[in-house]
Amino acid sequence: MADTFTYEIKERIAVLSQSSKGWTKEFNLVSWNEKDPKYDIREWSPDGNKMGKGITLTDEEAAVLKKALMAREDL
Amino acid sequence: MADTFTYEIKERIAVLSQSSKGWTKEFNLVSWNEKDPKYDIREWSPDGNKMGKGITLTDEEAAVLKKALMAREDL
Numbered sequence A, B: 001m002a003d004t005f006t007y008e009i010k011e012r013i014a015v016l017s018q019s020s021k022g023w024t025k026e027f028n029l030v031s032w033n034e035k036d037p038k039y040d041i042r043e044w045s046p047d048g049n050k051m052g053k054g055i056t057l058t059d060e061e062a063a064v065l066k067k068a069l070m071a072r073e074d075l
Helices: A059-070 B059-070
Strands: A007-018 A024-032 A038-044 A051-057 B007-018 B024-032 B038-044 B051-057
Touching: A007 B059, A024 B059, A038 A059, A038 B051, A051 A059, A051 B038, A059 B007, A059 B024, A059 B059, B038 B059, B051 B059
Parallel strands: none
Antiparallel strands: A007 A024, A024 A038, A038 A051, A051 B051, B007 B024, B024 B038, B038 B051
């Protein structure tokens, strides 16, 4: 039986890009299975009903990522 | 036939976290199928031979993500 889960996008923080087919790669706060929301980077279909592979980040992981990105002068 | 692909971690930028089983969630520059390296956030097994779901980011996407993270005062 396919895994069933619930999700709710609590905050749409940023759209990182949009593909020619309208899918958007987004940075959001998402609550999975009604748990506390986590930072989340993944692609979403134009109607928002389908999602692609992505990654969730705890606050600590997001803080480390922020520091690492800030150190990248080429960005 | 399973998708075959090659990858090479060109730069290990940051370890975002490590699980109790030794898997590390990392921010790296990875070259997929010998193409130009892209930013990449995903989990890697302790011996580095297995990888989990993750996300690749172009320079532009990483720059937008950096800006969004910098605006988060709670991080």
